[in-house]
Amino acid sequence: MDEKVLTQHFGVEGLFRIDVYRGQxxxxxxxxxxxxxxxxxxxxxxxxxxxxxxxxAGFPAGVKWGFVPQNVPKPRYLCVNADEGEPxxxxxxxxxxxxxxxxxxxxxxxxxxxxxHAAFIYVRGEYEAVSLRLExxxxxxxxxxxxxxxxxxxGFDLDVVVHRGAGAYICGEETALLESLEGKRGHPxxxxxxPASVGLFQCPTVINNVETLSNIPFIVQNGADWxxxxxxxxxxxxxxxxxxxxxxxxxIYELPLGTKLRTIIFDHAGGMKDGxxxxxxxxxxxxxxxxxADEIDLPxxxxxLAGAGSMLGSAAVIVIDRDTSILDxxxxxxxxxxxxSCGQCTPCRIGTAWINKIVKRLARGEGELDDIDxxxxxxxxxxGKTLCPLGDxxxxxxxxxxxxxxxxxxxxxxxx
Amino acid sequence: xxKILIDDRVVEAAEGLTLLRAAESAGIPIPYFCYxxxxxxxxxCRMCLVEIEGLPxxxxxxxxxxxxxxxxxxxxxxxVEARKGVLEFLLAEHPLDCPICDKAGECKxxxxxxxxxxxxxxxKEAKEKREKKFKLGRNLILDRERCILCTRCVRFLNExxxxxxxxxxxxxxxxxxxIFESEFIDNxxxxxxxxxxxxGAITDSDFRFKTRVWFLESKESVCPLCSRGCNITIxxxxxxxRTLRTRRVYRVRARQNPDxxxxxxxxxxxxxxxxxxEGREDRLVWNKGGQETRLSWDEAAQIxxxxxxxxxxxxKNSRIGxxxxxNLTNExxxxxxxxxxxxxxxxxxxxxxxxxxxxxxFLLTADRTANRRGLQEVGLSVQAPxxxxxxxxxLLLIFGHYLAAGISPAGLKDALEKVETxxxxxxxxSGLDGLVDFVIPVPVIAEKNGTVTNIDGRVQPFxxxxxxxxxxxxxxxxxxxxxxxxxxxHKYFWPLSSQEAVYRALQKEIxxxx
Numbered sequence: 028m029d030e031k032v033l034t035q036h037f038g039v040e041g042l043f044r045i046d047v048y049r050g051q052x053x054x055x056x057x058x059x060x061x062x063x064x065x066x067x068x069x070x071x072x073x074x075x076x077x078x079x080x081x082x083x084a085g086f087p088a089g090v091k092w093g094f095v096p097q098n099v100p101k102p103r104y105l106c107v108n109a110d111e112g113e114p115x116x117x118x119x120x121x122x123x124x125x126x127x128x129x130x131x132x133x134x135x136x137x138x139x140x141x142x143x144h145a146a147f148i149y150v151r152g153e154y155e156a157v158s159l160r161l162e163x164x165x166x167x168x169x170x171x172x173x174x175x176x177x178x179x180x181x182g183f184d185l186d187v188v189v190h191r192g193a194g195a196y197i198c199g200e201e202t203a204l205l206e207s208l209e210g211k212r213g214h215p216x217x218x219x220x221x222p223a224s225v226g227l228f229q230c231p232t233v234i235n236n237v238e239t240l241s242n243i244p245f246i247v248q249n250g251a252d253w254x255x256x257x258x259x260x261x262x263x264x265x266x267x268x269x270x271x272x273x274x275x276x277x278x279i280y281e282l283p284l285g286t287k288l289r290t291i292i293f294d295h296a297g298g299m300k301d302g303x304x305x306x307x308x309x310x311x312x313x314x315x316x317x318x319x320a321d322e323i324d325l326p327x328x329x330x331x332l333a334g335a336g337s338m339l340g341s342a343a344v345i346v347i348d349r350d351t352s353i354l355d356x357x358x359x360x361x362x363x364x365x366x367x368s369c370g371q372c373t374p375c376r377i378g379t380a381w382i383n384k385i386v387k388r389l390a391r392g393e394g395e396l397d398d399i400d401x402x403x404x405x406x407x408x409x410x411g412k413t414l415c416p417l418g419d420x421x422x423x424x425x426x427x428x429x430x431x432x433x434x435x436x437x438x439x440x441x442x443x
Numbered sequence: 444x445x446k447i448l449i450d451d452r453v454v455e456a457a458e459g460l461t462l463l464r465a466a467e468s469a470g471i472p473i474p475y476f477c478y479x480x481x482x483x484x485x486x487x488c489r490m491c492l493v494e495i496e497g498l499p500x501x502x503x504x505x506x507x508x509x510x511x512x513x514x515x516x517x518x519x520x521x522x523v524e525a526r527k528g529v530l531e532f533l534l535a536e537h538p539l540d541c542p543i544c545d546k547a548g549e550c551k552x553x554x555x556x557x558x559x560x561x562x563x564x565x566x567k568e569a570k571e572k573r574e575k576k577f578k579l580g581r582n583l584i585l586d587r588e589r590c591i592l593c594t595r596c597v598r599f600l601n602e603x604x605x606x607x608x609x610x611x612x613x614x615x616x617x618x619x620x621x622i623f624e625s626e627f628i629d630n631x632x633x634x635x636x637x638x639x640x641x642x643g644a645i646t647d648s649d650f651r652f653k654t655r656v657w658f659l660e661s662k663e664s665v666c667p668l669c670s671r672g673c674n675i676t677i678x679x680x681x682x683x684x685r686t687l688r689t690r691r692v693y694r695v696r697a698r699q700n701p702d703x704x705x706x707x708x709x710x711x712x713x714x715x716x717x718x719x720x721e722g723r724e725d726r727l728v729w730n731k732g733g734q735e736t737r738l739s740w741d742e743a744a745q746i747x748x749x750x751x752x753x754x755x756x757x758x759k760n761s762r763i764g765x766x767x768x769x770n771l772t773n774e775x776x777x778x779x780x781x782x783x784x785x786x787x788x789x790x791x792x793x794x795x796x797x798x799x800x801x802x803x804x805f806l807l808t809a810d811r812t813a814n815r816r817g818l819q820e821v822g823l824s825v826q827a828p829x830x831x832x833x834x835x836x837x838l839l840l841i842f843g844h845y846l847a848a849g850i851s852p853a854g855l856k857d858a859l860e861k862v863e864t865x866x867x868x869x870x871x872x873s874g875l876d877g878l879v880d881f882v883i884p885v886p887v888i889a890e891k892n893g894t895v896t897n898i899d900g901r902v903q904p905f906x907x908x909x910x911x912x913x914x915x916x917x918x919x920x921x922x923x924x925x926x927x928x929x930x931x932x933h934k935y936f937w938p939l940s941s942q943e944a945v946y947r948a949l950q951k952e953i954x955x956x957x
Binding site: 373381384 | 532565569592614
């Protein structure tokens with residue numbers, strides 16, 4: 028299992044403490060970056076590593092950093108998106124709980140590369156233990172000279188603040204996160220302008236996922252070429268897959284990008300539980316279009332899944348067995364997005380609620396023949412037409428379920 | 444200027460303009476609910492989505508900037524489908540109570556639904572139940588079932604009044620416009636909220652259930668209730684003479700003028716229209732020895748002319764006094780100056796205006812008349828109408844009913860009793876009526892043509908928005924008639940027979956008005 032990177036020291040007792048972390052070589056990358064590299068050299072290395080965002084959209088992190096203007100008089104900010112709310116996803120919780128200093132190291136290096144002196148970690152509201160752990164780690168880092176003024180005597184200053192969300196899925200959308208962090212209602216912003224130029228408090232802002240930033244120390248220590256070898260040329264590094272559902276060993280599995288979905292389910296997660304039969308897989312968190320049991324010989328990377336009409340998203344693999352009613356899956360999906368729609372734009376606000384009402388009626392056994400078509404039509408009217416990606420996140424899984432499992436759904440309609 | 448292609452038409456549009464504005468300027472309409480030209484784009488209603496060649500998704504016309512070479516389609520099948528989709532969504536949760544909705548007839552949702560084909564709703568579920576009569580403001584009632592959450596109201600209160608009274612509460616389908624508990628919106632601009640609501644969610648309790656908009660006739664005018672001169676639209680029932688009906692005017696709305704009032708008017712101006720129909724003078728009368736006689740203007744003019752002529756003949760010009768006010772137009776103030784001061788050598792000019800109020804540092808000014816600046820620019824010097832100054836006169840021409848406001852009733856009665864002949868040109872009844880010999884009804888600004896000069900020196904022309912149906916006539920015409928009867932500067936006044944002609948004469952004489 029030497030392919031593990033982010034989780035390689037997870038078994039070490041007390042890894043969350045700075046002395047233990049340093050005993051494993053921790054903060055070595057900060058030393059390397061601050062003492063031996065210019066910010067431009069760090070940025071260049073990250074760009075070459077083809078590190079794609081681990082939050083879901085897969086945007087290359089180095090390119091994102093490069094968009095931040097360096098010649099404006101305003102301060103620049105880093106926001107860590109730790110609002111891990113995508114159903115099925117729990118990788119960032121593990122990372123922050125077990126190895127909070129790895130994230131801090133990534134934050135320090137990223138801030139150094141982009142010229143940032145204030146970073147915010149926006150933690151999902153329900154993650155109380157995680158935020159306490161982060162705060163403990165931050166206090167240790169301050170005491171040991173890795174945060175605050177004149178870090179490692181190299182003249183670089185950085186402050187890190189933990190901010191807990193209040194329990195809204197939408198605040199994981201980066202601009203809603205910024206609004207929430209500013210103390211406002213978590214409504215996504217109209218883009219452009221993008222956060223890289225107009226972000227937190229109208230200042231240039233980098234927003235990265237926890238797992239994305241946790242990769243940075245390894246890129247600095249081992250180089251971009253090493254990182255690419257860990258994954259794919261256009262999609263460097265490993266990925267933490269969170270497997271849940273009807274498998275023998277649900278949990279997180281750090282594997283190279285491009286590992287086959289079948290391998291993840293049947294080798295790493297131990298296959299189906301209690302002799303159940305595989306029916307479907309949601310491969311990248313609930314927003315990802317569903318795959319049938321016949322579609323699991325896919326390499327798990329951004330481009331392969333996009334090619335199959337789904338997405339890698341947050342790499343949360345939800346395994347569904349044949350005894351689970353697809354209507355129940357649809358019900359869960361429809362209810363979730365209806366509940367979490369922020370209500371700002373028309374198609375998402377009303378569309379998700381309308382679909383939820385139809386699905387609930389189907390589940391009550393009061394479905395009508397044209398209901399499946401109605402759901403498909405409504406989801407199509409949401410898809411691509413909303414202010415933020417939540418609309419697509421709702422529409423795509425619903426469309427895929429209705430299209431791929433239409434016959435099963437129709438079985439729930441009394442007069443079909 | 445960048446050139447873009449909208450529906451195969453080349454449109455030149457300034458840099459920094461949005462597609463929506465560029466299309467509008469080329470006469471290509473793009474539908475919208477949440478967009479408002481006075482606010483930053485919101486992009487939440489999704490009605491203005493258009494197709495841009497080379498982009499995978501439909502894009503917002505309200506926030507996409509013009510860029511050289513953009514190829515935009517505003518009526519392609521995907522665009523029309525998206526618009527129908529938005530309408531279908533909005534209508535799914537919108538009550539179909541148009542028959543009792545005040546907005547019906549000027550409702551964007553209604554208009555667009557008609558435009559996009561009155562398609563049948565597929566909505567089989569139960570609509571959300573929401574508050575129907577929420578008191579949002581002093582004059583505002585919010586129907587949360589009709590609300591489409593465009594947030595124009597919220598943004599108005601954030602961006603224009605900066606009072607930040609309202610916001611969106613709750614999430615998703617449960618989202619609603621809300622305010623702080625136990626409070627409501629109470630500022631001098633709240634009436635604009637009902638006007639900018641694209642649907643019937645915010646209605647004005649002053650207008651609610653009073654009439655239907657299709658019965659109303661809309662006429663442009665200028666608000667005379669302070670010296671800002673906000674541009675307004677007066678909505679009235681046409682063909683209903685003031686004297687026969689209790690109500691002729693149903694509402695006053697803001698009319699856009701970027702140089703004066705943007706898109707707004709204050710509540711003082713919006714709700715202060717009762718004066719148009721209430722307490723009006725409508726009979727031209729002569730009080731002769733305690734007896735009222737009805738006269739025509741020609742008869743009254745003849746009597747007044749003779750009186751003036753005899754005083755001038757006796758070189759008693761100094762015993763003639765003129766009381767003016769600043770709801771008179773530039774033309775009227777100019778005529779008063781040109782005829783009486785220049786023409787007849789009269790020196791006693793008084794000013795009797797309504798008392799000033801408090802300005803609010805936005806639109807409402809402290810002056811409560813329309814044309815104080817006009818008086819200043821015409822250059823007529825006026826004095827305060829003190830009883831002592833008035834009592835030494837033989838003839839007093841009183842314009843306006845404001846004289847009673849600044850003087851004690853006994854003092855005024857006393858002073859006026861000593862004046863031999865008194866003629867009152869007034870739009871409204873007042874305590875003066877019983878103290879004068881002639882009462883000549885005149886129109887208010889909304890009922891006549893003319894120009895006024897606002898506090899910033901902007902000369903604003905206006906036409907009569909309402910019919911004037913009293914016995915009398917506009918002051919400028921009365922003044923011209925007197926000038927012609929008196930044969931003052933005959934060559935000068937003889938050719939003047941319209942308000943426009945007077946204005947042209949004014950422009951020739953006073954450089955400010957050029």
